[in-house]
Amino acid sequence: MMTNLFSVFDPMSSIFNLSMNWISTLLGLFIIPFLFWVMPSRWSMTWSSLMFTLHKEFKLLLGVNFSGLSIIFISLFSLIFFNNFLGLLPYVFTSSSHMALTLTLALPLWLSFMIFGWYNNTQHMFSHLIPQGTPPLLMPFMVLIETISTLIRPGTLTIRLAANMIAGHLLLTLLANTGPSLTLSLLSFLIFTQILLLTLEAAVAIIQSYVFAVLSTLYASEVN
Template sequence: MMTNLFSSFDPSTSNSLSINWLSTLLFIMLVPMTFWLIKSRPNMLMEILTKNMNYEFNNILNNKNKGSTLLFISLFIIIMINNVMGLFPYIFTSSSHMVMTLSLALPMWLSFNLFGWINKTNHMFEHMVPSGTPAMLMPFMVCIETISTLIRPGTLAIRLAANMIAGHLLLTLLGNTGNKLSEIMLIGMLTMQMMLLVLESAVSLIQAYVFSVLTTLYSSEIN
């Protein structure tokens, strides 16, 4: 019996050998070797996706530091694959936990800010006060900008985890009521679950895109 609604998302293995988190790298074992050796449809699809994401991130970065787009493309692919893998039965959804999302957001945010404060100190101070701010509001704007900068890794992590866990939780709640419904209600519930599964597939892609784009925007503000 579940102690609460979110206990179904808890890791079920022991703390000494938490095999659940291996699902983060499970896609490497499932990708066939032909993906890396010959031109296949999955390979072509990945190339098209990579080119489009490279074009998108280059526009955000104003075509500066072109090599840095590989970092954000890799981040997008990792999150997208983990989100999609979590839709399959009996696979642990690592991206619905703050341990995973905060481990992605915090190092990126910290590295951007360290780079900015060490190499572009004046620009970082200028960013605290937007242009055109009245002199009386400058102290308040500094406080607001500081708080908004400090909470960025938390908002990135919470946004991804909350969006991933919300749909899974709704699917779990609907599935637990299946044995108490009549045949007509059961058909309606299954139809609703299939629609939610399609919606969750779209959310998995969108949240990976949002996470990587916001990270790119935070980088472009400093560079």
């Protein structure tokens, strides 16, 4: 029973004192392997085509030296993609709306990029702090601004994904709660609006997983 508007994001539901909501995060891992054992279908061919397109794009962004890393970002895209879509199903916990998951994905990636870059390409990393053509008088301020922008990157990745997933679900919940008090004509309009919002949320689920993976790829390409 939902006690307040944010109960839909409550991760504390349990069965036999075991928190079962986070299991939805792993459901995609049980779906993907079967694609390698079944006969070719439209679904498997579409998914393979999507992964190949992402591989080419990430390989182009990463460059020749780090092209093998594209598989990491494809896996990251797939994980977020499945979790975002599972969150659109009724009574399924939206794990990608919690910073516990999004920060767990963003922070280790960013930290590993920073450690690798500063250890192997120290001079290159220092050059990133001062954009080309900066006047000498503005250099100290540019170093400060670039340092802050670099440090907040995992936070922006985390909040962007979580906030976008929360916003749409809250709007759907708010509109659904007004249903019992509406007339039949208004209820029909509400259902039509909910369908449109659900379609929009499906698009947001795809876009946000793509944005998260692309931004992570761009951050990785800067340390090369």
